[in-house]
Amino acid sequence: MSAAIQTHGLTRRFGRRLAVDAVSMTVPERAVYGFLGRNGAGKTTTLKMVLGLIRPSGGVARVCGVGVARDRIGAARQVGALLEAHGFYVNLTGRENLALTATLLGAPAGEIDRVLEVVEMRREAARRVSDYSLGMRQRLGLARAMLGAPPVLVLDEPTNGLDPDGIADMRRFLRSLPERTGATVLLSSHLLGEIEQTATHIGIVSQGRLVLEGELTRLKADLAPEIALRTSDNRRAALLLRDHHLAPTQVGEDLWARLRPGDDVDRAAAALNQALVQAGLSVFAIGARDPSLEDIYRRVAAPVPAPAQRRPEIA
Secondary structure: EEEEEEEEEEOOOOOOOEEEEOOOOEEOOEEEEEEEOOOOOOHHHHHHHHHOOOOEEEEEEEEEEEEEOOHHHHHHHHHEEEOOOOOOOOOHHHHHHHHHHHHHHHHOOHHHHHHHHHHOOOHHHOOEEEEEEEHHHHHHHHHHHHOOOOEEEEEOOOOOOOOHHHHHHHHHHHHHHHHOOOOEEEEEEHHHHHHHOOEOOOOOOOOOOOEEOOOOOOHHHHHEEEEEEEEEEHHHHHHHHHHHHHHOOEEOOEEEEEEOOOHHHHHHHHHHHHHHHHOOOOOEEEEEEHHHHHHHHHHHHOOOOOOOOOOOOOO
């Protein structure tokens, strides 16, 4: 699979502070690539170097094979970007705002109707932006980024400030973009749950370094599943799990215990259930729990950039 975005040793210093440390990432064509990390990890700085907005201290970035440093304008033509600042003229309508950008890009007038159709805003386009909700402004920003049909879209925290319905709509929209438009989406966020439900590939950055990258389904497959259970006495159950060489973690009222790679989940759950009952415990719930993006993140970066559910391991 060809790369839509590729960096090699991309580095950026601000004085003595190393903000991005030799990041080498590959974003496959037609992927939704979730770029993850806590606030301040270096995500936005990396995106700005990919977009040619700031110069790297070292390394190179290419967009659709075009070197950003050598041909910044040529690389910029391959990308539509939505960063946190929208910069709309709020006294103009959505359509008028898009028309200004289309004129600057030399895009045909028909492009405006096309992108409005993609973001499902043809009806709202005649309203002033001052009357738009935050979700509508985010969609208008996406429409503007898609003018001229760039093959790559770079979106920085596109769900920021949205309500639950707006987040769900944005998630559905982003997932559909590669199939609907053929675009590759580089999506930066610190929200694990949203990335897990949206991305096909992920890259995790921690303290300026890319610590993990790959296809999400394969990364999950590399982790053994867990058994989640709830008993009448979780403390005694935890001791029994340790006897089975499984280190339990308490999550709310449940215990989670990760199996060994290659273990049969059903057999392991049945054996544990039998052992718990024989020990005189009532088992209220037991079942397999598939690996999550949070599990992947915890293995390579800390702290988790979202409200953590897990409590410390049971003593």
